[in-house]
Amino acid sequence: MEVLKTINLTKTYGTGNARVEALKDANISIKQGEFVAVVGPSGSGKSTMLHLLGGLDRPTSGSVIIDGKDIYSLSEKERSIFRRRKVGFVFQFYNLIPVLSAEENITLPLLLDNKEIDKAYIEDLIGLLGLKGRKEHLPNELSGGQQQRVSIGRALAYKPSIVFADEPTGNLDSKNGREVMELMRLSVQKYHQTLVVITHDLDIASQADRIIRIEDGMIVRDEAVRA
Numbered sequence: 001m002e003v004l005k006t007i008n009l010t011k012t013y014g015t016g017n018a019r020v021e022a023l024k025d026a027n028i029s030i031k032q033g034e035f036v037a038v039v040g041p042s043g044s045g046k047s048t049m050l051h052l053l054g055g056l057d058r059p060t061s062g063s064v065i066i067d068g069k070d071i072y073s074l075s076e077k078e079r080s081i082f083r084r085r086k087v088g089f090v091f092q093f094y095n096l097i098p099v100l101s102a103e104e105n106i107t108l109p110l111l112l113d114n115k116e117i118d119k120a121y122i123e124d125l126i127g128l129l130g131l132k133g134r135k136e137h138l139p140n141e142l143s144g145g146q147q148q149r150v151s152i153g154r155a156l157a158y159k160p161s162i163v164f165a166d167e168p169t170g171n172l173d174s175k176n177g178r179e180v181m182e183l184m185r186l187s188v189q190k191y192h193q194t195l196v197v198i199t200h201d202l203d204i205a206s207q208a209d210r211i212i213r214i215e216d217g218m219i220v221r222d223e224a225v226r227a
């Protein structure tokens, strides 16, 4: 089943001499359960593409369809609700709320939506992420790896259809990075989600089902990884 599809997705920043064609006519289709790695040189358009896929930005032209919905045909407000429910994000710098505990950070998307919390699922998730003894801790009382695991919990709290991660291990040493990546993969697998990860790490990319390579705003390769 297809979870995400783009049609001629294009993003141009600035005008005149400052004009940058950051993404040109990207056509991608991602199936449920797939683990996709996005690679390419610095400045090639990876983050631009990820932000567009997740509804964080607006394309110059083209469309993004998630679960059958053309997300940029929604109003700003509808899109932010759709994003909260259907899409999870993990960033390089964890973006946690400093005054909330680990558990509160994880359940925040549900609280913002007045949604009843599926306590069993959240407990399960916290256990899976190895955060059972750290629920009451504030972000600055956690290690980098633990903070990133909290942000993964937050991304998965709503059981989203698709999770996007932009260099999720970029700020971690290799051991913690490997652990975080493994946990993200396990959770996504366990809850039948779909994962799109930008990475410079060839080790991570080689674990993906599929690698999309971007150069100069264009998809130059999109192929399955041999097992």
Ligand SMILES: Nc1ncnc2c1ncn2[C@@H]1O[C@H](COP(=O)(O)OP(=O)(O)OP(=O)(O)O)[C@@H](O)[C@H]1O
Residues within 6 Å of the ligand: 013, 014, 020, 021, 022, 040, 041, 042, 043, 044, 045, 046, 047, 048, 049
């Ligand atoms: N808000 C912006 N305004 C103008 N230009 C931008 C903006 N954001 C990105 N760009 C330009 O668009 C191009 C693609 O940037 P993007 O951040 O998508 O690259 P990237 O592949 O994620 O790079 P990196 O690996 O360094 O994170 C770059 O040339 C960048 O300078």
Ligand SMILES: [Mg+2]
Residues within 6 Å of the ligand: 046, 047, 048, 166
């Ligand atoms: Mg980037």
